[in-house]
Amino acid sequence: MQGYFLYFRAMETLDNRKKVEVCFSPYLFPLYKEEFDIIVVIDVLRATSAICAAFNNGVKELIPVPTIEEAKEYQEKGYLVGAERKGQIVEGFDFGNSPYSYMIDSVKGQTVVLSTTNGTKSINIAKDAGQVVIGALSNLDTLNDWLVRQNKNILCLCSGWQNKFNLEDTICAGAILDHLLATGNYRSEEDSSIAAKYLFLSAKDNIFGYLKASSHRRRLKNLNLNEDIKFCLTPNTAPVIPVLKGDRLVAIEADVLI
Amino acid sequence: MQGYFLYFRAMETLDNRKKVEVCFSPYLFPLYKEEFDIIVVIDVLRATSAICAAFNNGVKELIPVPTIEEAKEYQEKGYLVGAERKGQIVEGFDFGNSPYSYMIDSVKGQTVVLSTTNGTKSINIAKDAGQVVIGALSNLDTLNDWLVRQNKNILCLCSGWQNKFNLEDTICAGAILDHLLATGNYRSEEDSSIAAKYLFLSAKDNIFGYLKASSHRRRLKNLNLNEDIKFCLTPNTAPVIPVLKGDRLVAIEADVLI
Numbered sequence: 001m002q003g004y005f006l007y008f009r010a011m012e013t014l015d016n017r018k019k020v021e022v023c024f025s026p027y028l029f030p031l032y033k034e035e036f037d038i039i040v041v042i043d044v045l046r047a048t049s050a051i052c053a054a055f056n057n058g059v060k061e062l063i064p065v066p067t068i069e070e071a072k073e074y075q076e077k078g079y080l081v082g083a084e085r086k087g088q089i090v091e092g093f094d095f096g097n098s099p100y101s102y103m104i105d106s107v108k109g110q111t112v113v114l115s116t117t118n119g120t121k122s123i124n125i126a127k128d129a130g131q132v133v134i135g136a137l138s139n140l141d142t143l144n145d146w147l148v149r150q151n152k153n154i155l156c157l158c159s160g161w162q163n164k165f166n167l168e169d170t171i172c173a174g175a176i177l178d179h180l181l182a183t184g185n186y187r188s189e190e191d192s193s194i195a196a197k198y199l200f201l202s203a204k205d206n207i208f209g210y211l212k213a214s215s216h217r218r219r220l221k222n223l224n225l226n227e228d229i230k231f232c233l234t235p236n237t238a239p240v241i242p243v244l245k246g247d248r249l250v251a252i253e254a255d256v257l258i
Numbered sequence: 259m260q261g262y263f264l265y266f267r268a269m270e271t272l273d274n275r276k277k278v279e280v281c282f283s284p285y286l287f288p289l290y291k292e293e294f295d296i297i298v299v300i301d302v303l304r305a306t307s308a309i310c311a312a313f314n315n316g317v318k319e320l321i322p323v324p325t326i327e328e329a330k331e332y333q334e335k336g337y338l339v340g341a342e343r344k345g346q347i348v349e350g351f352d353f354g355n356s357p358y359s360y361m362i363d364s365v366k367g368q369t370v371v372l373s374t375t376n377g378t379k380s381i382n383i384a385k386d387a388g389q390v391v392i393g394a395l396s397n398l399d400t401l402n403d404w405l406v407r408q409n410k411n412i413l414c415l416c417s418g419w420q421n422k423f424n425l426e427d428t429i430c431a432g433a434i435l436d437h438l439l440a441t442g443n444y445r446s447e448e449d450s451s452i453a454a455k456y457l458f459l460s461a462k463d464n465i466f467g468y469l470k471a472s473s474h475r476r477r478l479k480n481l482n483l484n485e486d487i488k489f490c491l492t493p494n495t496a497p498v499i500p501v502l503k504g505d506r507l508v509a510i511e512a513d514v515l516i
Contacts, residue, residue, distance in 0.1 A: 028423075162289075195453070
């Protein structure tokens, strides 16, 4: 039987295609983090959608911070600071993570600080494992084209909800996976990746309807955030590539190789 | 906005239906383990399928142990002991976790000890959280009928592969969820549960084909275990309800309430 194993490993070694995989939650990230060059951090409702909207609206830099304490420190230094917990703006901050907060004139050319329940935590745990890039449905096609050009090992890290799996991030990851696999230059092995692709394929013709039952959509709907949800679930509203450089996100041109 | 939250919580409190949820991996179990009365441990390829086959073949009791060391201690005491790691029988043990190993005359009426890569570990972590019952495609309809009768809060715990998500356990969990939700007496809230149901619904007409790409199936196929795979993916071959009583699994009658 050992022979089969060796044959299998040998075939894997001969396969030159790069890997693209999906991790369902930051909690599971320690099981996946080896061997990836690029980590696509995804938090569709709403952090990474808001980040894409911000850069598309001319925000200069965005500093993601995991804790409210750090957000406060930046606020005291005079920065514009967004902070969200459990779907709501934290008292005393300029805004939360509604994309619309970042689509106003006063943020153009500014450095903005952001702390959210799930998204900025994912950025924080991913940053030592590989090059962080921001993914959302908002920048899907632009991101996909950019990722194809990179030809690196890619992990899609879904931010989930309080460390648990969520549907909207998984479907976004599935859309990325589906695009990369179709090029023939990428492969994936994990069942989480196969499932993300299956879920995307059954959702793609009606993402809004498919996610009707999703827990986070229900949660935001109860907070009267339907306009935000519609914006975040609409693909390709913000053709930007936000990447982490040092402690801050900046938008790079779509032809830059990293 | 607080008003929406209170209304939402109040509606939840008024809902008398029991919960049924899906946890994708033992690694995520700490995030789910509260509030469940029954934990359905699922390891389709192959531990829980083998356990169902064993009871269906007249095995009297089955002692699941997480470590090889404990398995050895039982062997020294004269027990029949199965031990599997990474899909293969551990050297020196009577058998691994092939269902066919437990379908022979010599195990009838016997107490058997079993240690496997994923399945027996799941049983071990679940046993303090609620009543453990064994789930597989092998005992699907019998288990579903039994669970409906219990009318308790139920968590389907997928054993996964080395703490990662796997497709076959998730599809089995989705089949249980789909059945319980259809009774109208159960509800589920988690996105993991919704995804498991979606995956089951797209797989159910051709489970064998659907899982062709799954990582564990590939793994076992490379170990020449195709007959085992076929057996484990065939529903309703073993109409048994194995539950954990103290340190051992026993089969109970389908009309017993716990």
